[in-house]
Amino acid sequence: MADFTSFSALRAACLDLPGGSAAASAAVARREATLTKPPGSLGRLEELAGWLAHWQGRAPPRLDTIDILVFAGNHGVTKRGVSAYPAEVTAQMVANFTAGGAAINQLAQTAGAKLRVIPLELDQPTADFTQQSALTEQEFLSAVAAGYKTVTPGCDLLCLGEMGIGNTTAAAAIAAALFGGGGARWAGRGTGLDEDGLLRKREAIDHALTRHAAMLHDPLALAAALGGRELAAILGAVLAARQQRVPVVLDGFVCTAAVAPLMKLRADTLAHTLAAHVSAEAGHRLLLGELGLRPLLDLDMRLGEASGAALAVLILRAALACHTGMATFAEAGVSDKPDDEVTSAAVS
DSSP: OOOOOOOHHHHHHSSSOOOHHHHHHHHHHHHTTTTTOTTTTTTTTHHHHHHHHHHHOOOOOOOEEEEEEEEEEEGGGGGSOOOSSSHHHHHHHHHHHHHTTTTTHHHHHHHOOOOEEEOOTTTTTOOTTTTSSSSSSHHHHHHHHHHHSSSSSEEEEEEEEEEEHHHHHHHHHHHHHHHHHHHHHOOOTTOOOHHHHHHHHHHHHHHHHHTTGTTTOHHHHHHHHHOOOOHHHHHHHHHHHTTOOOOOEOOOOHHHHHHHHHHHOOOTTTEEEOBBBHHHBBTOOOOHHHOOOOSSSSOOOOOOOOHHHHHHHHHHHHHHHHHHHHHHHHHHHHSSOHHHHHHHHHHH
């Protein structure tokens, strides 16, 4: 289902979500306990294998088909001088993605993933959210549906990212509206703002929070009023992935802010997602903390375009390789428990 006719219909879909497979993750845990290593010695790699199995519903899990989706949109708030780059850079970067010249092209190839770039009405920026809602209800629902429909049934893993000049302003505004603190808490330098630009960005966010204060009780209405088409599409893709039991890797600050309204609607909505990394963009670490998401990597990245998510795939492949390729104690002829007598003698 992707034909959301109203906020109410979308809200109902966000609240009606399937769980994962406890049997699959339990099977992974049982195998992990037999592998030639001390229990828990591979740390989060063991956890990641179980997470994949839980949401794929099979043990062992697979990473044969990995999709990276990068959604692109433009933002009317850029007229406020909140970005170091002009809005036309969004379309120029989409062309760069198509030509294979961006960082994400190289990282997707390295990760063995299929990259798809989805531009969303780049010739029609959102409205300036300091003056009115960035998107109308129908514009927002259309973008959510566009993201929802991009998720391939049977995909083993979905990685999400974005491109959109001005979208860190939208992300910071959504975070501020959902968790409080205003522009001073959430606004960062984005693509490289100077002090005056950072001040304009904070002021734009605070102005928007005042203008849209009546919507603070409604996460979806806030996402429409303060967000953008690419953020709405990410929300739709995450919702579709949950309904199809596809595990998701989230990229940076913008991607995380895009799905934050889902957690406000239902606390476990993001259980099938993994935070790829904590970016250098101000506010991302705070937002991950608010959402209870533990980042996998911390590399001071702030590029966006699913670059961190693509890197996380390499860690997930390593986790799967260890889980499926290691020998068990029995297979290797290795004792799985320390000899009591030898241990006692060594201690004495």
